[in-house]
Amino acid sequence: MRQSLLALLAKEPAHGYELKQALETIFGGAYPSPNIGQIYVTLGRLEKDGYVRSVDVEQANRPNKKVYYITAAGREALETWVEEPTEGPRVRDEFFMKLVLAPMTGLSDRMALVNRQRRHYLALMRDLRELAERTDPANRVALLLIEGAMLHLQADLDWLERCQEDLP
Amino acid sequence: MTADAPVVRAVNVVKIYQTGGLPVPAVRGVDLTVEAGEFVAIMGPSGSGKSTLVHMLGGLDTRTSGEIWLDGRRADTLSESGWAVLRREKIGFVFQFFNLVANMTVADNVELPALLGGVSPRQAKERRDYLLGELGLADRAEASPAQLSGGEQQRVALARALANQPRLLLADEPTGNLDSRNTRDVLRLLGKVHGQGQTIVLVTHDARVASMADRVVSLLDGQIVDDGAIPKSRRRPLGAAGDVVELRS
Structure with missing residues (x-):
């Protein structure tokens, strides 16, 4: 979230609520709607690190509005972020821990764990599919994000199948 | 036959292949009922x-033992020609290999099952236009199968399988050759016909x-x-692919 806010501020100064709206518009329903408190907390940290500064803008009939803008240090941090390679996704290991460890405790058998997990993944996939159907076809960003999520889920399912085949 | 019989009932179905040497069990006692x-x-x-399994359900492969009932009728004991009649009347197929008739146009391939099923030519054409339209193939109607890509042939095979509004649609990897946009068309059509009451068994x-x-x-x-x-997913109804897309602060 730090970097997305920095990137939006590099485009133009904005206040917290505008940043929330911008994130929602760009990424659509696929992105968990950021909570405004979380945005202010992040902005506060960025300010403390010297990456952004804020000015109070007076408004008629309303409390002052805090507008944030990016600093030179912020711009530099953003450049570094854009240029460095991004970490690959990590294997979702929580389920694998259950799969390996739970049978040792006698709590569950692997077949039941895999079967339950498969049905759960398919339920998630159904959500993603329905989300894609509801998404504005013109919003390529949101649709690509959903497609990425679907491809990850497919890989998880394929891996589940491998676990079922190879773990007795 | 009877109104409330399941469309598919497989009872302890076994398939053992024996090609030369050792017998290889492929299906080992499957019970499956599809309403x-x-x-x-x-x-x-x-x-x-x-x-x-799906090949046996469609009579394209014989079972070694067990029973297969389709629409309330025992089917595993049928002769090859008996299966052919049953398939023509009740089953639509989409398989990994497309089996389109090479010297007929796409349109004729799709209309053929409906015509064989005794539907009027006008109805057969309407159904064909609808199905090809849904699958984004309206402009390929007069092409011959050889002029189509693998993905197009697969979609034509789906249209053909649904032409007759069969009692049962059987499919083996029906999106195996499709890119994600064509897969979307196929999914949409499957969702529609399922919503209209189509019974579907597919391998994927x-x-x-x-x-x-x-x-x-x-x-x-x-x-x-x-x-x-x-x-049903336990997640809140609205959107949010939160499990896969993560917000980090």
Whole structure:
């Protein structure tokens, strides 16, 4: 979230609520709607690190509005972020821990764990599919994000199948 | 036959292949019942027997032992010609190999089952236009199968399988050759016909396709290891792919 806010501020100064709206518009329903408190907390940290500064803008009939803008240090941090390679996704290991460890405790058998997990993944996939159907076809960003999520889920399912085949 | 009989009932179905040397069991005692209007996805690793199972359900492969009932009628004891009649009347197929008639146009390929089924030429043409339109193939109607890409041929095979509004649609990896846009067309059509009451049994490893189903059957080593509904997700109804897309502060 730090970097997305920095990137939006590099485009133009904005206040917290505008940043929330911008994130929602760009990424659509696929992105968990950021909570405004979380945005202010992040902005506060960025300010403390010297990456952004804020000015109070007076408004008629309303409390002052805090507008944030990016600093030179912020711009530099953003450049570094854009240029460095991004970490690959990590294997979702929580389920694998259950799969390996739970049978040792006698709590569950692997077949039941895999079967339950498969049905759960398919339920998630159904959500993603329905989300894609509801998404504005013109919003390529949101649709690509959903497609990425679907491809990850497919890989998880394929891996589940491998676990079922190879773990007795 | 009877109104309330399941569309498919397989009882302890076994298939053992014996090509020369040792017998190889492909399906080892499968019980499966599919009610009218149900959409069942069959999943499992390659070699788990899923294709063999649907081939047997459609009479394209004989069972070694067990019973197969279709629409309340015993089918595993039918002769090859008996199966051919049953298939023409009741079953639509989409298989990994497309089997389109090479010297007929796409339009004629799709109309053929409906015409053989005794539908009027006008109705057959209407149904064909509808199906090809839904699958984004309206402008390919006069092409011959050889002029089509693999993905187009696969969609034509689906249109043909649905031409007759069969009692049962059987499919083996119906999106295996499709890119993601064409897969979307196929999913949309499957969702529509299922909504109209079409009974569907399909083998797939594609989770998008499987997630359309009411029920998932998982095979492992020729046996069913799981058979049940895809649960309602526990997540809040609105959007948010939070499990896969993560916000980090």
